[in-house]
Amino acid sequence: MAEALEERLARAVRLREGGDPGRARELLLDLRGEYPSDARVAYQTAWAHDVLGLEAEAVPHYRAAIAGDLSGEEMREALLGLGSTLRALGRDEEAGRVFEQGVQLFPDFRPLRVFRALLRYNTGENREAVADLLRLLVETTADPEIQRYQRAVTAYAEDLDRSWLDGTTVDT
Structure with missing residues (x-):
């Protein structure tokens, strides 16, 4: 059977x-x-x-x-699917818990971090969303022009409200 x-x-x-x-x-x-x-x-x-x-x-x-x-692959995909589905349904708190669980279990599975960033944007956590996406960009890009600015982009991801070059706070 x-x-x-x-x-x-x-x-x-x-x-x-x-x-x-x-x-x-x-x-x-x-x-x-x-x-x-x-x-x-x-x-x-x-x-x-x-x-x-x-x-x-x-x-x-x-x-x-x-x-x-x-399996591990199926689990990470199921967590991504559930989190994304809950986000689409506007069940943001539940989606956040699922994405956090997924990122903890599968920290190297970047799609979970992308969808978590989308959720963060939806819930008004705009700085966190942009920082997540900047970190992912630096980790994954093959573009030599972006790689050239890796240090600066990483620093901005850590503190988006700072002017990285002169250390002054940017008005928000």
């Missing part, structure tokens, strides 16, 4: 990735009914709902997936 699950789950993923998330959702909902405690099925079901714009319906599936046994 496990092979049947694997085959059906793979088929649902192919449908979602192939541009037919509606059919994927139907198959995944059937699988959720048959395998309610399977975290991978819950994760894929959440994702299919998200792709279809059914964010509110995706949330319980994400939560079930995160409570279950996912």
Whole structure:
């Protein structure tokens, strides 16, 4: 029976990735009914709902997936999906907790930090959002012109209200 699950789950993923998330959702909902405690099925079901714009319906599936046994890659993606979905629904406090959990568990998974920065912007934490994005830019850019200013950009990220060159406070 496990092979049947694997085959059906793979088929649902192919449908979602192939541009037919509606059919994927139907198959995944059937699988959720048959395998309610399977975290991978819950994760894929959440994702299919998200792709279809059914964010509110995706949330319980994400939560079930995160409570279950996912691989590291699946867990970080599920945390990203849940946080992003909660943010889209305006459930900012919950989204913040999910992103913080994700960043703590997966500090090197940069997409969590990007989406946390978006949430910070939405909640009025504009300095923190910009600082996060500046740090990510310095860490990831291959642009030699930006790399040339790495020290200055890093310093600005640490204190956006300071003039890095002369040490005076900028009026905000």
